[in-house]
Every structure is written in C-alpha cells, then in structure tokens.
Amino acid sequence: MFSYILKRLGQTILVLIGISLVTFILLQVVPGDPVQLMLEKRADPQTIAAVRHELGLDLPLTTQYFNFLKNALHFDFGVSYFSKEPVTAVLLRCFKVTLKLTCLSFIFAVVVGITCGIIAAIKRGTAIDSALMTLAMFGVSAPSFWIAIILQIIFGIKLNILPISGFDTPVAFILPSIALGARYAGDIARITRTSMLDVVKQDYIRTARAKGVKENLIIMKHALKNAMIPIITLVGTELGCMLTGSMLIERVFSVPGIGKLAVDAMTSRDLPLLEGTVVYIAFVFVMVNLIVDISYALFDPRIRYGKGNSK
C-alpha cells in the first residue's frame, strides 16, 4: 500500500507539471494581454513595453516557464499582477473559505443523498420512492444559481431568517451549502438507490433475512456497506468538484472562494494567479482521487494495492 501511495504521489508531480505546462502554453495562445488590461487607458507601445519588462513578460517563453517551475517547487507562484499579493496567500485565503463551504455542502449532500437513496431503495416502487427520486432529479437538473436565488428570496427575504450573502457568520453558509449541495445530493441519492437495489437482491441479504436479522441491521450493516464502492467513487469526485469551487454559487452569495478566484484570474489574465489556481485545482483532484482509491481497500477487503495487485 505504501509503495502504491508513493507511486501515485510521483505521478501527481508529473500531472501537475503537465497541467502547468499546458496552461502556460494555452495562455500564450489565447488573446488577452494582462498589460493592456492593466494600462487600459492611454496604453502606448512604449508604456506597454516598459510594463512587460517590469513583469518579466519580455523574457523568452522557456525562461518564463522554467522560472515559474523553479519557484513553484518552493510553493512560490509569484505575486498577483493586480492585487500585488503573493499568490500562495491569495490561494490560502480563498481555500479556507471554499473549505468551509465544501464541508457543509458535502455533509448536506452525503447525509441527504444517502438517506434518500436508502429510503427509496427500501420503498422501491412506492409513492415515497417516486417522490424522492423526483426530488433527486430536480436537484440534479435544476441550475444551482436558480436554486440559489430561490433560496435567497424564500429564506432571506420572505421568511427573513437567513442571510442572503456574505460568509462572516455560521448561518451565512447555510443557503450556499444547500444550493451547492443540492445537485450532489441528487446524484448521491440516485446512485445509492441503484447500488442498494443491486445489493439487496444478493443471496447473503436473503440469508440474513432468513436468519431473522433485524431489517435495520440488514440495511445498514450488510447492504449499505456492500453498496458503498460506487457511492464512494461518486462522492470522491464530487468532493473534488466542491473543493475546486463553484463560481456561480460563490458569485450569487458573494463568497470569495476558489471558483470565483479562478474565473477572476482568467478574465484579468493574471498569469501568476491563474497558474497557481490551476495547479491547486489539479492537485486537489489528484489527491481526492488517490484518497478515493485508498478508501476502496478499506471498504472492500478483497481490494489490495501494491505488489501482486488486486482482486
């Protein structure tokens, strides 16, 4: 297992280098000059050249990239062109906000999703099943920004019981967490139901019932645990998505997280900030996938990593 983790971490470094290189190349190809954006008015060629020199943008591309890579190895992604703040400090600040939002959205999505999925599977074919799956479909298909606005109007304006923007109090996170988590909760409910339905048909479940094991115990101990592998895969991917931010939700609720940061960095062509954000997002995805892969072994003893490999 240890060697497997080491190998995956090695791969992670290669992935990060690859992604940073692709990002760097793409940014050279797409139109949009940060210097022209900075200067905006009266941007004459002489001034543009002077500022490009100041920012090191007149260096050969290979030199620029290797400078970036060299500094990135020390977790130094440079300074934002516009806010003049170290990129790592900006990333850390936004990450803290995103982490708070992610934790709450994740808990909401997992608790609601798995609960609804289990109930729907147990009550298969009933009105409860239909209602829950309709709700899940609604969560999946309704645009998150629309859910956000509806929540703002109902809970923020009509009932006036929750804040509609900001993130300075614990309750301020409730609406964004629900708006962000709704789609994931729907996904998890659907996969949980499907997975549970597969498992409950198995012989060992029938055997447990025949032995008189209580239904709650059968569902929670025998069925759910064996149905967890696909759920974990989905939950892991979704956790990665949440951790890399949700621009729409962050924008609607004025939450300065990673998603908004990434979009702002892109629109302003703030190259150091954009490179740092992309590397962060890639890192999160790779690490979450690694954790998911490792967790398989925890849920299914038949899965082993390392020499001789699996089953």
Add this chain to the structure above:
Amino acid sequence: MKKNAKKVLALLLASTMLFAAAGCGKTEEAPVDGEQTTTTSTEGEKVFRVGAKDPKCVFDPNQYTYTHVFVVTDNVLESLIKPLNDGSLVPELLTEMPTLSEDMKTYSFELKEGVKFHNGEILTSNDVKYSYERLIKKQVMGSILSPVVGYQELVDGTATELAGFEIIDDTHFNIHLSDVYTPFMSALATPYAAIFPAKACEEAGDTWGRDVLIGTGYFTFDKYEQGVGVTLSKFDEHHDQVAKIDRVEYKFIEDDNTQVLEYQKGNLDYVEIQSTMYPVYSADPELKDQLVPFQPAGGFYILYNTKEMSDPRVREAFSISFDRNVICENVFHGTAAPSKSFIPAGLIGHDEEAEVYPYDPERAKQLLTEAGYPNGYDVRLTLNAAYPLDIPIATTIQEQAKAAGFNVTLDQVDSAAWGEMKLNGGMQACISSWYVDYNDPDSMLYPVSDGRTDYVSSFYHNDEFKQLMIDGVRTVDEAERHEIYKKAEHILTREDYAVSPVYNETKYSLVSPKVQNLDLGFTLRMFFGQVDIVEQ
C-alpha cells in the same frame, strides 16, 4: 481490517464535521440570523453601506483606473482641485485656483496651511511633487502630465525628478508647461492626480492601496478585505469640514440581483441597478421612489477599424443601417436616448443642433453600391462579454442591417481578449463606450484619436482632425474651443464616420430614503463627505 476501516471512517467523519464547525466559527461581530443590519449602530454611529464590486486590485489610482477603485479612493484621497457636479472646478487643497503666467505656461499654486494627512503629517509642496512624479513613473495615467516640462525625461529614465515642478517653499510651487495646455486644471482634478504623503507612500511600497492608503480626504482607509469589502472611518482632522457620517462600508457583491436583495432587506443603503431591471423596480411600489437617476458624460458607440473598413461610405452606410430608437426602447426600456453627437451635452464642443442618425436602409444600400459593394458587405462585430447588454443591441443591429445589405456576424470575447483585439486590429468593428475622466472634450476625444498620439484602436487618422485636437488644448478662449471641438467631432462622426455614436445611457441607483446629500457626479465620481444618514 474491518475494525480499522470503521475507525478510519469514524475519524474522517469526525474530522470533516470538526472542520466544518471550526471553519464556520464566528469570525467577527455580525448578525447571527437573517435580521438586517442597521444603518446606525448601537453606539449611534452613522454608517453608510454601499453595494460595490471588488476591483480585484490595489486601491491605487496611479495604477488602476477603474470606477470601482475611485468609488473608494475619492473618499480617502484628494487632488489639488475638485470637480463639482456641474462640471466647475474648485480648489481642494489650495487656498485658491492657481494663477497662470502671461505666456500661459506656468501655473503658480499655494497650498492651504496645515492640511493634515490621515497619519498626522502636514501636506507640503514636496508631497505634491512626489505624487506627480509617482503618477508619471507608474505610467498608466501619467500622460495627463505630459505637458509638464521634464515629463518625457522622467518617463525615459534620463531624469529622476520632474524638472517642470518648481518648489518655492512648503506651501508654494510652480508647474511649468512646455506648451499651453488648457485642460491642465481639469487633469489635476482627476483621481489619478491624488496627493499622497511622500514618506508613507514610499515606505508602503507594493502594499500601498492594499494595506495602507493615506490621503487628506474625509475618510481614513481602515480595512480592505479582498472579496469582502472596504471600511472607511471619518477623519476628524479634515482641513475643510468633518464628514457627517462616521463610517462608510463597501460590501463587495458581484451579483447585481443579490445587491438589490440586500438593499431590499435593509442591509445596504446604495446599489446601482442594471438598465434591464429598471422596468421591474420602477413598477415596484416600494422601490420606485428610491430610484435615483444620473447621467454620466459619455456614451456607447460603434468603433470601426478604419484599416479594415477603410471606405468612409461603408462606415456611413453602417451608421444609418440600424434604428437607435428601437435599441433604446427595447433594450433599455427608455433609460437611454439615441446619441446625437459623440461629445455629450454639458461639454465644450457639444453640437446642440446635431440630429440623431437616421435609420435609412435604402440610403445605406445606395452608399454601399457607390463604394463598390452592390451585393452587400460582411461586418464582424466584436462584443465584450463584460457588457451583457451588448448582445441584444448587437442582435438588433444584426437583424436591421440586413435590409441595408450588411451581413453582420457577432463575436463575443472576454474583456482581456477584447482589449487586445481592439488595440491590435484584431476586430473589424466593435461596440465600445467611453466616459470622460475630466470635464473637457479632450478627455472625450483622445481615446478615439488623440491629437498627441495615435495609439488608439480605430487606426483613424485625419490630419485636419489631429490639428484641431492640438489646437483645442492650446486654445484658452472657451467660444473658440467650442468651435474647434465641434468641428473636430463633425469630421470624426459625420465626415469620416470613424465612430458612430449609438446611445447615451441614464444610470439608475437605489438610494435609501435615509441617505441625504448624495450627489452622483457626471464623471462617475462619488464623494461622500457631505452625505448624511437621517433615520426616518
């Protein structure tokens, strides 16, 4: 393994919940439920809460020229001269307006005695010199001081000081110009020409405008939290009079709808609204009386790349191939008026007799035929994604211009790409906008084709126009200047059709009835020194 798995899972879950709980810990004193915050705090403080957009940059007007920056800096920093809402100029940090020498090239200034910066330092001539040199060295808007002797040397790095700035003593100084430059006073009234304390600004380095911002304005710069907001506090030692309100709180909310919801909830006292929402809010019995209009000096226009659309007849044909009234009614619901001229009303050179461009597809077709395009003409209209309203405008133009023989294709790109394409000739025509920096036609016309430079994107060049622009800034007599700029604009928009004015927008804001004395300036500047909050 089973037991281990359970332990690991339990630990993971507990950690997650702990993270969430810890992460959501109350960080500041703030309302813990959905209740609205109040304009006046329990201590009786008067707080003006402004819905704003995060400029995502430092609040340094020498470096960033965004309106979102000035809405803050205009209340912290001051320039030597201040523009009033009627366009007139008054001395701010000066005892009186500067006197001008006979050759009209030297301005003599006298600073008010004992003007204090927020850090307690006293304003001196040296601070003014430092601020102007910094403005030039930062390059972005330094060119407003280009008429000053020694400007180019400072830009080139062959000099370390601005030679044309002559310090006489702590409160007296002269500025020598290389030539007569009539809009100079207006240029000094811009936010770019704000005065900083030399020592503090130098010490702050890159943190200037982020962690530190010191001026002589009505409010001190207390806190800037990126993505969150800015807080200003009343400066008790202001040289003129102390502000009536204790604090200004700018709350950064990117989403326009959320801004209005916060306003409706009573958490904001001022928000700007989108024109498209005007019919909704003006029909709302609670909000309609709180809508405050203001008309900034500037407008939207079609800018042509005159290298690609080189025949003025084609540009003229395009100018009359769409109906501006339809755009103003359907897209702006009456909150915009068709432009009659490029120089807006209120500025020298505005042509009162000019008429709205006619919608005349037959004449347009005839012009295209005369230009050698009897079978029509392809136009690629590039839109800036930062302006969503450009889409309905452009689609209206696209549809209407068909009748004249124009086949219009629309490209939408983000701001960064748009700026580069515009400057480098990557677009054929685009919808662009401009609002004046200062109350002078020079400020309106230089982006289109500057008499002193040709760095603009339309690649427009006309020797007569260029000479008029040069004459305009060198002429002192207002009546003469009026004729010069009127003629220059006529050449630009009615002879060469380098730009086609489309509409002038009236902007609307929601202002709480508690807020008094809030004047919204035509140069998009907002000064809160006189604002008061009166509980209803």
